[in-house]
Amino acid sequence: MLTRNERSSEDVTAMMAEIGRKARAAARPLAMASAERKHTALLAMADALLRNKAAIMEANGLDMAQGEENGLAASFLDRLKLTPERIRAMADGVRAIAELKDPIGEVIAAWDRPNGLHIERVRTPLGVIGVIFESRPNVTADAGALCVKAGNAVILRAGSDSSNSSAAIHACLAEGLRAAGLPEDAIQLVPVTDRAAVGEMLKGLGGNIDVIIPRGGRGLVERVQTEARVPVFAHLEGICHLYVDKSADLDMAVKIAVNAKMRRTGICGAAETLLVDRACADTHLLPILKALAAAGCEIRADEETREFYPEAKAATDADWTTEYLDAIISVKLVDGVADAIEHIEAHSSHHTEAIVAEDAAAVERFFNEIDSAILLHNASTQFADGGEFGMGAEIGIATGRMHARGPVGVEQLTSFKYRVRGTGQVRP
Amino acid sequence: MLTRNERSSEDVTAMMAEIGRKARAAARPLAMASAERKHTALLAMADALLRNKAAIMEANGLDMAQGEENGLAASFLDRLKLTPERIRAMADGVRAIAELKDPIGEVIAAWDRPNGLHIERVRTPLGVIGVIFESRPNVTADAGALCVKAGNAVILRAGSDSSNSSAAIHACLAEGLRAAGLPEDAIQLVPVTDRAAVGEMLKGLGGNIDVIIPRGGRGLVERVQTEARVPVFAHLEGICHLYVDKSADLDMAVKIAVNAKMRRTGICGAAETLLVDRACADTHLLPILKALAAAGCEIRADEETREFYPEAKAATDADWTTEYLDAIISVKLVDGVADAIEHIEAHSSHHTEAIVAEDAAAVERFFNEIDSAILLHNASTQFADGGEFGMGAEIGIATGRMHARGPVGVEQLTSFKYRVRGTGQVRP
Known part of the structure; x- marks a missing residue:
């Protein structure tokens, strides 16, 4: 029975x-x-x-x-x-x-x-x-x-x-x-x-x-x-990265970082990790972190970043692969675009990554060597959206490589x- | 242990x-x-x-x-x-x-x-x-x-x-x-x-x-x-169909039928079923079947076809869904292009289908209403091949609808x- x-x-x-x-x-x-x-x-x-x-x-x-x-x-x-x-x-x-x-x-x-x-x-x-x-x-x-x-x-x-x-x-x-x-x-x-x-x-x-x-x-x-x-x-989740190159315009980097993280924190195109070129840490790091903090963002950073900005919490390994969907960002210093690419390829969900840079060679390398659905130069990760791409409505952002990718x-x-x-x- | x-x-x-x-x-x-x-x-x-x-x-x-x-x-x-x-x-x-x-x-x-x-x-x-x-x-x-x-x-x-x-x-x-x-x-x-x-x-x-x-x-x-x-x-297997419309040029239909079936019988683009418009059975059926038989092809036909061509073996239900990969063809009379489409949609493996016709409306209907990877008009099904499409080498013909379709x-x-x-x- x-x-x-x-x-x-x-x-x-x-x-x-x-x-x-x-x-x-x-x-x-x-x-x-x-x-x-x-x-x-x-x-x-x-x-x-x-x-x-x-x-x-x-x-x-x-x-x-x-x-x-x-x-x-x-x-x-x-x-x-x-x-x-x-x-x-x-x-x-x-x-x-x-x-x-x-x-x-x-x-x-x-x-x-x-x-x-x-x-x-x-x-x-x-x-x-x-x-x-x-x-x-x-x-x-x-x-x-x-x-x-x-x-x-x-x-x-x-x-x-x-x-x-x-x-x-x-x-x-x-x-x-x-x-x-x-x-x-x-x-x-x-x-x-x-x-x-x-x-x-x-x-x-x-x-x-x-x-x-x-x-x-x-x-x-x-x-x-x-x-x-x-x-x-x-x-998949959007573990999206923003990389600020040493050639980045500082004002633009600040504006894009705040928008990428804080415009809406609950969407998949929101940035979750900020990578800053060690070569511009002295000039760029603090203004960006202060602007994020001023916008209400919690900062979880690697040891080196915390030497510049002791207010940050210490990031754990889990922070590099966490989609916060919240007013939290993980921050890490890297050795230029090559190191940024290594970090992203190792931790990204292959959804969306952005680079702020004026150096065309760095941009080309970022565009060529990262295998994510959407790569942006000098623009906010929050543009990862079918409507913003001009496709009209979307049913989501595909992170696989088969048939559909992106919006x-x-x-x-x-x-x-x-x-x-x-x-x-x-x-x- | x-x-x-x-x-x-x-x-x-x-x-x-x-x-x-x-x-x-x-x-x-x-x-x-x-x-x-x-x-x-x-x-x-x-x-x-x-x-x-x-x-x-x-x-x-x-x-x-x-x-x-x-x-x-x-x-x-x-x-x-x-x-x-x-x-x-x-x-x-x-x-x-x-x-x-x-x-x-x-x-x-x-x-x-x-x-x-x-x-x-x-x-x-x-x-x-x-x-x-x-x-x-x-x-x-x-x-x-x-x-x-x-x-x-x-x-x-x-x-x-x-x-x-x-x-x-x-x-x-x-x-x-x-x-x-x-x-x-x-x-x-x-x-x-x-x-x-x-x-x-x-x-x-x-x-x-x-x-x-x-x-x-x-x-x-x-x-x-x-x-x-x-x-x-x-x-998937290629259960490919050739449909001869009443508007077909007879010489062309004969030539294409023999090529589609007999050029190479072991490839997936070989025709396995021939559908002939009942409206041209009197004129087109026998010349096509005789040419196929002369080329060494065994013919398995529905009852009505066998009235025209008693030499044919009787087709069973299984014949309509069999990829012979051999010098055998199944043959059926249909009521024009609509009936051909019905038969193909019910029995095809959605690989390749061809129509021989001079009537543009019949061709458009065949092209629009059949959901197979490759549809041909007035050409042999054996063109279903990456090289023949100008793509160079191929690794096969995909019969699904996701990502890759056809060669x-x-x-x-x-x-x-x-x-x-x-x-x-x-x-x-």
Whole structure:
């Protein structure tokens, strides 16, 4: 006889398999939908979000009350909370995605062969995308809209703490799909169940999920990377570095350091470690550290830095690989760009690194020898963002090297195929 | 106390872990190696292959003798066999790879932002590539050279039946790396051990393999897809279709059908199923089938086709999903392009499909609605090949939709990163 748990787990498996089949079935009409039809659907989704603001607020109120009862952290509750302004921003976000250029069918490359064959590489959808996310309910709208724009079906798995909010938002997306005559199954929201649903998604639902995108904390991303049997666009943590070279303009270095660390400390593009060229320690180190401290930043430094700035706490080994997501920075003196590169290659999560320098040779070396998704010269690490790159909305910053790297926007959610036109050619 | 087997498996684990660490260590100098240095290394590899022809032939003689003793199939022994001509062709192949444009550092896209940031997307290596292959020893040279050209380190795992040949070829590649001052560990050949070595590679050697490329039969590819914990460029079988529309030029259809099926029956781009538009069955069916039969092809057909051509054997359901790799073709009548698309989407391995038609609307529909890596119009499916696409050598045809699709040449073995140049910008 089955115990209650086993039965429940079998039910989840069957439910998820059905969701997978529906997504695959919806993927084909969506892949073939015209740009106009997808545009119509996305605008209708945005309208529905505004029209149903009250219902979304009410659903969010249930989640907030439950979250407070469950004693969730204030930062978590802040991410969970929706306001009329946040709902409007969500609708604006969907509208902005609607207005992006439709990627599907775009000819990315074309060439002719000596035998007269004309070859085109053409953008196509990826298929079915699984998105697993945590607290922020707006991911429901962002991810749903981005996937549809790129012609993909999507299976969304929201955190259980935001289940009411996500369901209310999802109802608006479904309304938009219906209004445009697109299959509602193109955006499915997994009903709240236990974590077994996530496990099923990671197994790929019998070939019916083509790629998984986790959006959440380290625990989620690590679980996904360990268990997933399908490709993953992993958004690892952002252990981002700022290196100040001896050739750096001091004012610029101060301004960029404060912005990279303190503009918003909770985003993945925030700097976590500051490396300063030993050759400019006398001139540059103190002004930068004082500006950071004045902005409210805690400084954890190596021994040598503390000789210059005794107010700093002593950094431990763990500090060089910690994503604080807080007003804390680790600081270290290095021997020029070569030493900075060594430190970064050894400790970075390969997300984003910046150099402040006037010496072109140092910049070129930094750009060539560091293998991170985004490298910046004389600019803040906080520009690591799809919107700032001009890609429109993004679903995260991929830190892997396969398929998508850096901001994952509409284009990164596509694949391609080859179209070859001949006039009767056969191969000799 | 450990049994002998357990000890051996631990030894394999330790050996493979060491190979992984060495590959990762070699990947960085290789990623930063100049185009010129890689060019030098590849030419030196080609020279070494020619200079060591006798040693390679001798090693191959050992494999052939062992293979005959083990009763390997004649077709397997033919793939295993090396001749002076085949060695020369291998060296020519490596030389051709040397002469390809170096992909690393290429700016794939560049744009400016309103705030003055200049963004570039630049090609980078993938990292460490694991290639697992079976009988053909020349894959050692092809895969090694392609990976090095793209700045990657590679771990090669040859079939045990070709171990002596592969080792002799590998020695030449190592000679080329040495001659150019590149780390020898950039191309490692896993010593012959049991299948445990493959299992270790599929687990990713502790993060030291970035992608696995299996090159071999269905058994190998399926094992890789089931067990791999790292991304895979899967080359599934090629169940390629040829559709002859009612608007097809008959002579062209005959010529393409015979070429697509019979030019070489053992390659993945060979056609396995012929779909003929019912509307032209009276005119087109018999000439095509008779030409195929005259070329030595066995025909397995649906009931309706057999009414036209009773000499055909009856096709079973299995025939629609079988990659014969032999002089056999399955044949079916369909109701125009829509029905052909339905059949292909249901039975194809999404490798390559061709349409013969003069009706532009039918061609567009075929091109838009079929989601296979390569679609051809009025040309033979046997053009599904990196060389024929003008990409130079290839390591296979990827049938997945992630990262690489279609021929996997040098460019497909790369990733990219972003370089952003500013003048002191901070994010508002």
